[in-house]
Amino acid sequence: xxxxxxxxxxxxxxxxxxxxxxxxxxxxxxxxxxxxxxxxxxxxxxxxxxxxxxxxxxxxxxxxxxxxxxxxxxxxxxxxxxxxxxxxxxxxxxxxxxxxxxxxxxxxxxxxxxxxxxxxxxxxxxxxxxxxxxxxxxxxxxxxxxxxxxxxxxxxxxxxxxxxxxxxxxxxxxxxxxxxxxxxxxxxxxxxxxxxxxxxxxxxxxxxxxx
Ligand SMILES: CC(C)(COP(=O)(O)OP(=O)(O)OC[C@H]1O[C@@H](n2cnc3c(N)ncnc32)[C@H](O)[C@@H]1OP(=O)(O)O)[C@@H](O)C(=O)NCCC(=O)NCCS
Numbered sequence: 001x002x003x004x005x006x007x008x009x010x011x012x013x014x015x016x017x018x019x020x021x022x023x024x025x026x027x028x029x030x031x032x033x034x035x036x037x038x039x040x041x042x043x044x045x046x047x048x049x050x051x052x053x054x055x056x057x058x059x060x061x062x063x064x065x066x067x068x069x070x071x072x073x074x075x076x077x078x079x080x081x082x083x084x085x086x087x088x089x090x091x092x093x094x095x096x097x098x099x100x101x102x103x104x105x106x107x108x109x110x111x112x113x114x115x116x117x118x119x120x121x122x123x124x125x126x127x128x129x130x131x132x133x134x135x136x137x138x139x140x141x142x143x144x145x146x147x148x149x150x151x152x153x154x155x156x157x158x159x160x161x162x163x164x165x166x167x168x169x170x171x172x173x174x175x176x177x178x179x180x181x182x183x184x185x186x187x188x189x190x191x192x193x194x195x196x197x198x199x200x201x202x203x204x205x206x207x208x209x210x211x
Contacts, residue, residue: 001060003146004084005153008053010046013094017042020055020092027136042094045133050097050160054153056137056146057087091137093150097160098129105131108164108204111190125189125206130158132165135177147180155211162206164189169201181205 013020021035021042045051059080098105105126112122132154137147155163167177169192186205193202 001058003090004057004059004087005149006055006057006084007153008055008092008094010051013046013053014043016055016089016092019089023089023092023138024134024136026139027142042134045094045096048096048102049099050130050158051094052096052154053092053094054150055089055093056091056141056150057084058090058141059083059087089138090141091135091146091150093132093135093147093154095130095132095134095154095163095165098126098131098164102131104133104166107193107195108166108190111193111204115190125162125164128161129206130155130160130163130209132163135165142176147176148184151180151184152211155209158209160209163209163211164204164206166193166195166202166204169203184211 008016017039018035021038024030024038025032025034046053100106109122109126112125117125132151135147135151135154137150163186165181165186167181170178173179173182184207186207189204189206191203193204194200195202
């Protein structure tokens with residue numbers, strides 16, 4: 001058995017969308033049925049500039065895993081490529097380049113203005129950033145470092161100046177997501193923020209790139 005980290009093309013994301021959304025719903029403990037509400041949004045995101053997605057899969061069959069060094073391009077190793085293509089997702093993460101016409105950026109800019117940040121600060125934060133939109137590991141596979149590995153793979157080689165994300169506020173920052181983001185050096189951008197239409201409080205966190 002071996003865990004592989006792979007990049008997902010937009011076509012692969014479309015093909016694996018059901019599995020990816022199941023990981024998301026289980027990880028976030030959302031009610032079943034949330035998948036259908038999110039599907040079109042995740043697909044729309046694949047068309048955004050700078051979109052990148054990564055995944056972790058477990059390959060259990062007897063393939064020559066030692067030969068599979070470059071899992072980004074397993075072409076030429078058909079047995080491995082076929083195993084990876086059929087392997088269930090343990091985790092998925094994606095993001096894209098933030099832009100002024102995106103709802104999320106508009107919300108964040110509004111929050112920064114309300115927090116009294118001046119236009120130069122707002123521009124420095126938002127003129128060039130990668131939005132880390134989703135990062136989820138299937139609950140039985142959590143706590144093994146897969147989330148960190150996916151985040152690092154997703155953020156490697158980006159050309160943006162910053163990475164920004166939002167995560168639900170949790171008392172004492174006491175969950176794996178918070179521990180991971182702090183370990184990776186994310187700092188507060190806005191705390192206790194309410195996105196339009198969502199009663200939950202979120203934190204916007206960020207850090208300069210490269211990681
Ligand atoms: C947040 C989440 C993505 C983190 O992924 P993860 O794989 O569970 O966690 P990490 O990669 O940070 O792994 C770190 C944990 O694995 C352990 N670990 C074991 N081997 C490890 C290794 N080789 N490298 C790093 N950590 C390792 C660490 O001790 C650490 O344990 P701790 O969190 O109890 O302190 C995942 O827990 C998740 O999907 N949570 C629910 C959904 C969610 O909150 N998503 C983010 C919303 S914004």
